[in-house]
Each structure stands twice: as C-alpha cells, then as structure tokens.
Amino acid sequence: MIVKGRVWRFGDDIDTDQIYPGMYLPLTDKSEMARHAMEGTDRGSEFIEGVKAGDIIVAGKNFGCGSSREHAPVAIKGIGISVVIARSFARIFHRNCVNMGLPILLFDDPDRLADGDLIDVDVTTGVIENTTRGEKFTAQTLSTLELNIMKAGGLFAYLEEID
Amino acid sequence: MTIIEKIFSRAAGKDVKPGEYVWAKLNLVAMRDFGGPNVIQEYEEHYGTRPVFDAQRVAVTFDLHIPARNEKVAENQKTLRGFVHRQGARLFDVNTGVGQHVLLESGLVHPGDIVVGTDSHMNLLGAVGAAGFGMGTTDVAGAMYKGKLWFEVPQTIRITVTGTFKDFVGAKDLILHIIKRLTTSGALNRAVEFTGEVVDRLKIWERITVASMVTEMSGDVGFIVPDDSIMDFIESRAGQSIQRIAADPHAVYEREYEFNVDDLNPQIACPHSPDSVRDVAEVAGIPVDQVFIGSCTNGRLEDLESAADLLKGRKIKDGVRMIIVPATMEVARAAVRAGVHEIFLASGGVVTNPGCALCTTGHPGILAPGETMVSTSNRNFVGKLGKGANVYLASPTVAAATAIAGEITDPRSI
Numbered sequence A: 001m002i003v004k005g006r007v008w009r010f011g012d013d014i015d016t017d018q019i020y021p022g023m024y025l026p027l028t029d030k031s032e033m034a035r036h037a038m039e040g041t042d043r044g045s046e047f048i049e050g051v052k053a054g055d056i057i058v059a060g061k062n063f064g065c066g067s068s069r070e071h072a073p074v075a076i077k078g079i080g081i082s083v084v085i086a087r088s089f090a091r092i093f094h095r096n097c098v099n100m101g102l103p104i105l106l107f108d109d110p111d112r113l114a115d116g117d118l119i120d121v122d123v124t125t126g127v128i129e130n131t132t133r134g135e136k137f138t139a140q141t142l143s144t145l146e147l148n149i150m151k152a153g154g155l156f157a158y159l160e161e162i163d
Numbered sequence B: 001m002t003i004i005e006k007i008f009s010r011a012a013g014k015d016v017k018p019g020e021y022v023w024a025k026l027n028l029v030a031m032r033d034f035g036g037p038n039v040i041q042e043y044e045e046h047y048g049t050r051p052v053f054d055a056q057r058v059a060v061t062f063d064l065h066i067p068a069r070n071e072k073v074a075e076n077q078k079t080l081r082g083f084v085h086r087q088g089a090r091l092f093d094v095n096t097g098v099g100q101h102v103l104l105e106s107g108l109v110h111p112g113d114i115v116v117g118t119d120s121h122m123n124l125l126g127a128v129g130a131a132g133f134g135m136g137t138t139d140v141a142g143a144m145y146k147g148k149l150w151f152e153v154p155q156t157i158r159i160t161v162t163g164t165f166k167d168f169v170g171a172k173d174l175i176l177h178i179i180k181r182l183t184t185s186g187a188l189n190r191a192v193e194f195t196g197e198v199v200d201r202l203k204i205w206e207r208i209t210v211a212s213m214v215t216e217m218s219g220d221v222g223f224i225v226p227d228d229s230i231m232d233f234i235e236s237r238a239g240q241s242i243q244r245i246a247a248d249p250h251a252v253y254e255r256e257y258e259f260n261v262d263d264l265n266p267q268i269a270c271p272h273s274p275d276s277v278r279d280v281a282e283v284a285g286i287p288v289d290q291v292f293i294g295s296c297t298n299g300r301l302e303d304l305e306s307a308a309d310l311l312k313g314r315k316i317k318d319g320v321r322m323i324i325v326p327a328t329m330e331v332a333r334a335a336v337r338a339g340v341h342e343i344f345l346a347s348g349g350v351v352t353n354p355g356c357a358l359c360t361t362g363h364p365g366i367l368a369p370g371e372t373m374v375s376t377s378n379r380n381f382v383g384k385l386g387k388g389a390n391v392y393l394a395s396p397t398v399a400a401a402t403a404i405a406g407e408i409t410d411p412r413s414i
C-alpha cells in the first residue's frame, strides 16, 4: 500500500496531551475530535489550518507518549494523516494505531525528511521515497501479526476472523 | 524467565521470548468514567448486545469526574451504569475511588494476572506482581468481547536498590531519582523489575508509588516481587490462596541498573518533565500557590499520615491552598478514624472526596495560568493541570512542608 503526501515535522517526546489536549476528552464525535489534532504542539494552529488529506507526520523518538487516550490517533487519522513515521512510538499509541488501521513506520533517521518534503511511502515494505530530494530509504515495518490486523481492517475485524 | 515472560507464557499457553508477538488470555478488563463511554460505544457498535467474555472479569470504576461535574459526564456515567446493568459486570460507583486501588482493595487482582484498562497508570498493579496495561478504547472493547489480546513480549530491565533511606526520604524520592537517571523514555516499551534490600522492605503503599511511575519512564509494566505481607493483603481480600510469582534466578535482563539510597535527599521533579529532578534543597524558596496531596501515586493512608505528622499543630501559609484527596473511600474512612482528616482541616487544608482529583483536569482544583503547585501525583507535562501552570512533583512530606512555609521546602527544615 503506497501513500503520497507532504511532511509535517515534529520533535521528540510529543505526548498525547499535545496531540489531543485533555480539555477535549469529553468529545465523542470523531469529526469534532479531528479538528483538534496536534493542537497542543507548538505549531498546532498552523498544522490544523494547513494540513491536507494524505499528509504525513514525521517525528523523533517516543511519539504518542503520555496517556492512553485513543482520541490522539483518532484525531490524527480523522484530520487526514495517511501515515506516521517516527524514530520510536509509545506502546499504547502504537497499539491504538494498529488497532484502528492508521499505518505507522519506525525510521531511525527522521531528519532525512524535512518539513514540506513530498514523499511516497510503501507502508507494507517500509520503502520511503523523498521525491523532493530524490532520496530513498527503508524504514522498519510492523510485525506480521500487526500487518494482518491492519489488512483485516483493524482489531474488531481481525477478532472476528480468529477464534 | 523474567516475570513478564512467565506471565505471558502462562497466558499464551506456551513458552515465549522477548520480541515475540502473542495472543494472551486476560484476567480482568477495566474501564473508567474517562474512556469507558468510548469503549461502550465501540463495543455496542461492533457487538451489539452480545455478552462480554466473562461478566465477573469486567469492571467499571468511576474515579475521574466524581461526582459528575457537568451534564456530559453525568450522561457518560449513566451510559456506563446501563452497560454494567445489562451485562452483569462489576461496578465501582462514585463512592469508591481510584480504579486500580479499588481493584486491589477488592481482591480482584492477583500476582501474575494480566489486567487491561483505560488508564495510563494500570501498571501500578505491578506493586503486587500483576501486569497492568493501559490501553485505548479499541483494545479494551475487543478485550471485553474476546478475553484475549495481542502483545509483544517486552525485554526486561532490572533495577537493584541498596542502602537505607535517611529520615523524610522514601519511595517517591527513590522513583524520582530513578527517573532522573533513566529519563522519560528510558524504559520505552520495556518491563521493569525492581529488586534489592530497599525494595524488599517496601510496604504495599510504597510499592504502589514506585510501580505507578514506571509510566513516566515510558515502561510497559514495573514489577516488585510480592512478599508475605503482600500475599496476606491479597489473599485476605480475595478470600482464597493465591500463587506467588518471581523471576527465575537465571532470567536474562536487557539492561541492569544499581542505585544506593544512603545519600539520597528529598527529591522534586521540576516543570515540565518528571525527569527534571533535583534535590528539594536546590529549589527551596520558590513560592507556591497550591499543594496537592493524593493521586494513584501517593493517595494511600500512610501517604496522608506522613503529611499529617508534619502538619499536626501547624497552619499552612496564608494565601496557599492545600488540597488533600484520599485514593479511595477505604483510605478516607481509615483517615477519619486515625484523626488525619481533622489535622488537615485544622491546618487549613481542603479534603475532597476520593478519586484521581487534580491528576487530570477532572476535579476541582485546576490552576490559573502562571500559578505554581507542588503535587504528589505522577505527571507535570505542560498543560496537564491547566495551561501555563508550573507543577512540581514530590512526596507528601515535601508537599506538606511546602504548604506550611508557602514555598518549596525540604521537610527536614520544618
């Protein structure tokens, strides 16, 4: 599965309070939740106004740390982000993405992808092509079990397939 | 095998290794007033009225917005009560307290169990050798239906602690000191085992403090091997004898750290990160607006008593607010019986009903922009307790000393 989009760069340790501020936790409507994606980061309003469907978040280590709120990946997916690439992810955030079918990739060298770069990402093989700079990299893909959950369309669909 | 490898081997029905992906059987699935309504929504959207895997192993706890603070929350709680009623699951209503504590007190969590729930600090169950995992709504809804979930078996880090605490130094100072060295991402996706003579001596309330803050090092779970006193606590509440759990002598650890507490002073995490830790003496004198004593990290009776010992016969500084929140109703009642409530109230504090309180924005006590608070909870990230507030994390005795002086204070100087 190949996605194409523009890179939005974020730093290390972006926690779930920055991805989805705690004051919006009572919201349950997914499209309302999407309107607050990344709002707590230092470039929150710029992101919310500028992001287009298919765009890609690229971050440093420990992306999605903090609370277990699933609002965080729901908002990111809802606002149109096609894949999140980071040096590492917090466990709960990682699980939530797999379970709802939001692709993620682990990439050691996120600094090779600059803000605004246009990139093509093959989510299953991990191949990242930076078309702005004419460079190609390979990121670490998810485990077979996780890819199967994603392929089935998320955790609920997968749980129906197994006994 | 390490503790987590043993737990997953048992739950997966085969020997597992770190890095392996497994489906594991769950002993308990918990939801709370935050996250819970989203779980129900997902559950009923996908499974309708189909029964949960085992109603006795599904628990709803109210701890965050209790009693309901607005109509939205009241509606959410009504949704959860309705679900419990339809499914026959267990309900711990607004008169009980912090979920994980309530589950421990009611004997539902045993060493070696796997428990999943919607709070990020489920791992405090490691205080009794259980694996608690905080999870998102999809996971918890799926878990309620199937009674099992997928996991990656984590590597284990071992932390050995030796020495003897000085006066006014204890579990909170220890865990802050450990987080300072490992940093907020130091145990990322790892299990942690705490061991050594200092850890062996810790009582359940202190073990809870240590285990709860494994989250702040980004650890998955943190275990302390149950001793006789922990087994007595669990067995008396469960009303049955329970199997122990411990790592094998030849278990393989990814990394090992050693700490000695002989020279450890009272510690404090400065804004805005749990790993910006310094000796309290280094930041002494910073004026504060509010002090909070409570949360799942420091809300047990002994935590409250240690603060009350300092506050007895004293008043808090004019202009400072001190809010005390027992973790559970059991703790609150014991505190009333022990005269602890009276000490807090006489000194000028506000004691609220049990729950998570100021840990999130759920409860009365949020800060105004630019205000400063010393809190005994576990997090001080930007925005956690009101935009633009400065939050310091410390032990109940540091918090009490600070309330008395009106500025950050080493309890040994009171």
Ligand code: SF4
Residues within 6 Å of the ligand: B063, B064, B098, B099, B100, B119, B120, B121, B295, B296, B297, B355, B356, B357, B359, B360, B377, B378
């Ligand atoms: S006190 Fe805070 S961290 Fe602890 S259970 Fe409550 S909300 Fe979670």
